[in-house]
Amino acid sequence: MTRRRYTADFKARVPLEAIRGKLTLAELSAKHGIHQTMIAA
Secondary structure, three states, X not given: OOOOOOOHHHHHHHHHHXXXXXXXXXXXXXXXXXXXXXXXX
């Protein structure tokens, strides 16, 4: 398995969506294809 590399834009966009609170962590992780702990950490 290879590691994914995320752009700076992606790394900034996802936490901002989480802070807004319109979607749950589960919904955000499914939307972006990442694990919940990557958002909540």
